[in-house]
Amino acid sequence: MKNLICLILLVVLFVPSQSKDLKFYFKNLHRQPNEYGDNIKPLYLFPNDTLYFGRKPLPIKLPTQQKSKDLAYAMLFFTGWENASYPRITFTLFKNYKSDTVEIYPDLNSNLDFTDDLISYLICNRNPSTFINLPNSSNTEGKFNYKIGKVIGEDSMSMKAVIEHFYNDDKSKGFVTTEPKYWYSVTRLNVLSCDTVLDGDSIQLGLMDWNCNGLYNDIDTISENNWHSDRILIGYYGNEIISYEPSAGASILLPETYVDIRGSIYKLIEVEETGKYAILRTTDKKSSILKIGDSLPDLKFKLISGDSTSLRKMFVKGKYNLIDMWAYWCSGCVKSLTKLKKMDSLYHDKFNIIGLHDWQSNDSVARKCVEKNNLYWTNGFLNPEIAKKLLSSGGYFYYVLVDPDGKIYKFNIYLNEVENILNKMID
Numbered sequence: 001m002k003n004l005i006c007l008i009l010l011v012v013l014f015v016p017s018q019s020k021d022l023k024f025y026f027k028n029l030h031r032q033p034n035e036y037g038d039n040i041k042p043l044y045l046f047p048n049d050t051l052y053f054g055r056k057p058l059p060i061k062l063p064t065q066q067k068s069k070d071l072a073y074a075m076l077f078f079t080g081w082e083n084a085s086y087p088r089i090t091f092t093l094f095k096n097y098k099s100d101t102v103e104i105y106p107d108l109n110s111n112l113d114f115t116d117d118l119i120s121y122l123i124c125n126r127n128p129s130t131f132i133n134l135p136n137s138s139n140t141e142g143k144f145n146y147k148i149g150k151v152i153g154e155d156s157m158s159m160k161a162v163i164e165h166f167y168n169d170d171k172s173k174g175f176v177t178t179e180p181k182y183w184y185s186v187t188r189l190n191v192l193s194c195d196t197v198l199d200g201d202s203i204q205l206g207l208m209d210w211n212c213n214g215l216y217n218d219i220d221t222i223s224e225n226n227w228h229s230d231r232i233l234i235g236y237y238g239n240e241i242i243s244y245e246p247s248a249g250a251s252i253l254l255p256e257t258y259v260d261i262r263g264s265i266y267k268l269i270e271v272e273e274t275g276k277y278a279i280l281r282t283t284d285k286k287s288s289i290l291k292i293g294d295s296l297p298d299l300k301f302k303l304i305s306g307d308s309t310s311l312r313k314m315f316v317k318g319k320y321n322l323i324d325m326w327a328y329w330c331s332g333c334v335k336s337l338t339k340l341k342k343m344d345s346l347y348h349d350k351f352n353i354i355g356l357h358d359w360q361s362n363d364s365v366a367r368k369c370v371e372k373n374n375l376y377w378t379n380g381f382l383n384p385e386i387a388k389k390l391l392s393s394g395g396y397f398y399y400v401l402v403d404p405d406g407k408i409y410k411f412n413i414y415l416n417e418v419e420n421i422l423n424k425m426i427d
Contacts, residue, residue, distance in 0.1 A: 030189035080136035080213030084110035136214035206233030216275035224384035327358035353377035
């Protein structure tokens with residue numbers, strides 16, 4: 001009997017603890033992905049029953065009531081319609097775009113036939129914005145949401161930068177831009193959120209439709225850096241903005257996804273396709289997410305010369321080190337080189353730059369861009385391993401600042417912030 005009791009105790013002690021599944025429901029509350037979610041987009045003239053994208057004419061079908069002398073169109077990014085007439089773009093008509101009341105007609109099924117959508121939206125002085133839902137073709141309950149409205153409160157410098165980027169009235173290129181005063185603001189609302197309490201801690205969970213197709217459970221196993229995967233986000237209870245950056249707790253969806261919530265690791269079991277709910281399971285794993293205050297990892301990369309090196313080898317102790325992830329085809333990246341060069345000259349004794357160019361671009365063109373712009377700091381090529389660790393947002397340009405002791409100071413920092421830090425060191 002005594003031996004039997006001992007055996008039972010041993011079995012109880014060595015049986016692993018049961019994992020617990022937690023189900024979180026997400027409101028039909030769509031939020032913008034960051035505080036800079038509002039963008040200004042141009043309208044293009046609509047001279048005939050033909051849309052133009054680049055030099056390619058796209059014949060369309062207009063219902064009689066939409067014909068107007070003041071008819072323009074815009075392009076909304078959307079990837080959720082299979083066999084779309086133009087991939088990744090939904091064309092949207094703006095009727096009477098010069099008036100106080102503008103009618104908006106999205107091509108919901110991306111077939112360039114506006115007679116079968118049977119829906120329109122209005123914006124006016126009293127109601128300067130509206131919400132448009134673009135349905136996914138495989139599951140129409142999955143919708144990608146846009147907030148569209150009149151441009152209000154933009155300062156002249158911001159507007160000038162937008163105009164320089166978009167303005168085009170060269171008919172030889174196929175489309176003509178309207179006057180900028182008629183352009184519109186657009187905000188992607190591709191984040192669903194849930195405020196809840198977990199283990200006595202008030203938190204916010206979010207789901208992000210990263211690839212903009214109206215669904216929330218896409219997993220990309222083809223791209224080296226899982227570029228098209230959706231994300232599960234972690235934030236603070238009640239916040240309007242919830243970060244999509246892994247450094248802030250967000251997780252890119254993978255065949256096996258783990259989520260770090262205040263240091264506890266949960267396995268993602270399921271995300272309902274249209275974002276209704278997510279199921280997490282408790283684990284005893286430890287976090288591997290790189291955070292502010294962590295040491296710079298010694299990740300290897302290739303210099304533009306072809307030689308191999310690593311981040312720590314190129315790190316200069318005692319200086320602030322800026323890791324610049326960029327690409328020659330990114331206009332914002334190229335424009336920022338002027339400021340980077342100025343900062344490198346002014347603060348060289350306190351500041352070091354490690355430039356990492358997009359690895360999927362043409363190597364020789366990247367080298368020529370470095371040479372043409374006289375970039376004398378460390379220049380190499382980004383790779384999927386570094387991108388997963390440091391390129392939190394997935395897009396360029398992107399800066400990570402490392403402090404003089406080799407600790408991560410901030411992800412996605414802006415150059416004016418870096419400049420302020422360097423100025424304080426001089427003072």
